Amino acid sequence: MADVGSNPFEALSAVNALSQPADKYINDSSIELAWAIKAHEHAEVFFNLITSVDPSHLRLCRQDDDIYKKFRDHFPDFIIDKIAEEEMKSPAAKEKWRNFCTEFKGVIQDFNFGTMLRLDCNGIYDSVNSIFVTRIQFLAIEIARNREGFNKHVYNAACLKNKTTEENKDS
Structure with missing residues (x-):
């Protein structure tokens, strides 16, 4: 984990600043660091x-069903297993995502938190x-990955690793 700085009060101040309205923010490296840590x-x-x-079997929030439906309505052909950054960051993609995000x-x-x-x-x-990405983009894609089975690989790999570790301990 990154070092928050030599002064713990500086870090606490930065974390507290995250709850302030957006128009109160200034370019402050301690705030940027607090966002990155979060x-x-x-x-x-x-x-x-x-x-x-x-x-x-995971539910990431109470609105999973609504988020998933609206995500697939807005992005029916969006490839979620391997995302091209262009699909998230190009000017056309940003506009399409902005329309989706504002619905939430x-x-x-904190739908627009990073x-x-x-x-x-x-x-x-x-x-x-x-x-x-924004929190709602994260939720939309990860809910879809969970429901469509794309996150199963990392779960299975972790289970296999844990099983191998346990077998090695027993031998």
């Missing part, structure tokens, strides 16, 4: 979850396989 922690929790529990304003708490998304669902979070 996104990293969220990614770790999510990855631990999908490697510990069969993803097909006031419905999903979080990390794995480009290849078979891979881990790392600098090559991760991009920064």
Whole structure:
């Protein structure tokens, strides 16, 4: 985990600033660091979850059904196993995503907060396989991956690794 700085009060101040209205933000490296730490922690929790529990049984929020339906209505042909960054970041994609995301304003708490998304669902979070997206984009894609079986690979790989580790301990 990144070092938050030599002064713990600086880090606490940055974390507290995250709850302020957007118009109060300034370009402050401690706030940017707090956002990055929060996104990293969220990614770790999510990855631990999908490697510990069969993803097909997971619900990421109360609105999973609505998010999934609207995602597939807006993006019926969106390839979710290996996402091309262009599908998320090009000007045309941004406009299409903006229309989708705004449907969840006031419905999903922190719908536009930044979080990390794995480009290849078979891979881990790392600098090559991760991009920064909004929370609702993350939820839409990961709910679809869970329902359509694409996150099953990481779960099965973790189960196999755990089984092998247990067998090695017994021998």
